[in-house]
Amino acid sequence: MITIGDIATAYMDVYDNCILSTAGTSYKNILETLEATMVVGDEEATYEKGEVIIAAANPDVMEDYIHEGDMVILGNRYESQLCAIEMGADCIIVCMDAKVSRTIQKMAQEHDCNIIVTPYDTFTAARMINQSMPIEYFMKRNDLTTFHLADKTEDIKGVMGKKRHRDFPILDENDRYVGMISRRNLLNLRKKQLILVDHNEVSQTVDGIEFAHILEIIDHHRIGTLETLEPVLFRNQPLGCTATIIYQMYQEHGIEIPKNIAGLLMAAIISDTLMFRSPTCTPVDQKAAEDLSEICGVEIEEFAVDMFGAGSDLSSKEPKEIFNQDLKRFEVGDIEFIVSQINSMNSIELQEIKEKIVPYLEEVFEGLGVSMAFVMLTNIVKESTELLCFGEKSKDVVKEAFQLSGDMKRIILKGLVSRKKQLIPSLVSILQQ
Structure with missing residues (x-):
């Protein structure tokens, strides 16, 4: 993985003259970056050893700082070109589309020195040449910030908030790349909307409740410690079962209860009130269960015996x-x-x-x-x-x-x-x- 910051750092790292060879830059990349022509040498070869230097001095001084394998950026001065070749330079870059004499070309061939000619001036060539380095050299392979397909958005939001990256890679269960997720889009993601039913305490809610937008709370338990950012519809009644409240809401809105839903609500009331034996049970709960029994066509006592018998058969469970x-x-x-x-x-x-x-x-x-x-x-x-x-x-x-x-x-x-x-x-x- 690579970021824009990594590329910018490499481009601006002007103090490391060896970075071009360390990165194993191909001459083909250099030619494309400098819009240059290879006069002598193989453009498929790779620059692997030496520093990049600018020949701004006369040949007597150049002899002291040009070493074998260096890449030398220079102008059209014959003596400077000749000095660089004789000192064992791996490549000379001739700027301003200057013509290279046959003698220099022959000398370069004899010394295995590549010659590149670019239309850019010396300053521009020196500034742009770092852009030819292969991106593979700067890519990070360890300690990457990645997410998986099954990760919760609430969990990765916290990680994203601490990073300055715009996009993050997503991996599958086998750690293979699937795609990217945008930091901006996720941090602006609309909160999940929830209605809490049969509970109102933080310890009993789903994970990540602090990131959700609670619309309503429908419950029959004691009021717990849950806090909301804005007012919500809170319906809390001292009944034996929350399903009784749900039944009342169906009645209040004039909505017909399907048979399967009626059966589920009846079963919930029977379970919560222990078939009307619990001290939490009220006449309202019992009447609701009887009405639901008529809708779903299931007899209460017979169903209760079967349900409690099945529910208490825990012999096969750990x-x-x-x-x-x-x-x-x-x-x-x-x-x-x-x-x-x-x-x-x-x-x-x-x-x-x-x-x-x-x-x-x-x-x-x-x-x-x-x-x-x-x-x-x-x-x-x-x-x-x-x-x-x-x-x-x-x-x-x-x-x-x-x-x-x-x-x-x-x-x-x-x-x-x-x-x-x-x-x-x-x-x-x-x-x-």
Whole structure:
């Protein structure tokens, strides 16, 4: 890769007289740059050794600074041309289209010296000759600033902002060049527009939320720490499920709900309210689920049994999958903690999940980057939760929050099935003290 700055530096590097030979410049390039003619020599050859000098002195002085292999820029003076050839110059460049005598040409052939004739004067020839160097010499091959096709625009914006390049190369998964991306176009790229549904805390949003334009927030959770640059439509209702709010919005705008969407919304309400057993459930949620059941033609109780049975069949899943299946992150001041919830209608299955989860979290807890981690093993039928605690003060916080005795080996919270309405408020109230 090469930049305009690299080319400008090479062009203006007037102190390095050897750069033309170091770059392995072909005589063909020199001829094109100087609009010159090769009188003696092979234009396909390469200039590989020596300095570029200007013969501005008389021959007696020239003998002291012309060395074997040099390229000498000079005028039409016979004695200067002869001196350069005799001193072993690899090439002489005769300016102003001056005629080169047969004697000089013969001498050049005998000494393997190339002769080039250019219409430019000495100053112009000396100034332009560096432009004949091959671009390959200045190209950078290491420590390049490149991006890949799968990179996020939000991520590369930060890198672009620190560089002065106008364009950046894009590579595919095999690090092969695909094309270029303009710094100007990307930095002026319109922000992604988002509507946050069922969450409003920064820790629960997608990566790069700070670069997005949030249009609306539709939620039923507590109001978190998210900030916006301008006012947005924020609809937050104390209901058991955000799907109930979505159903209301369909009704308010007079839009018919397709059967498949009605089924999804009904399933969400049943799941979030644990089939209306959760304390977060309201009559509004239950009525919405019943209306959606009529639209999609699916019976609620039968569907709920199948859904919870399928959702709690975690026997084939790894502990990491089980833990991350329904995981939420919370912040209270400087304390950050996570809560994972696993619902099941089967006590035996919950015990099997516990036997997988406990050793897994004991191994990975330090790498989670939080002060505490909790796992809710919720039995939907018995309407109770066994709470697994990880972290130095996690058990103490839970015991104080629910006023439990200090010698409990297992923490069983009867009647607690809701993370949002029952567990989180109790934990937060203690952590804020």
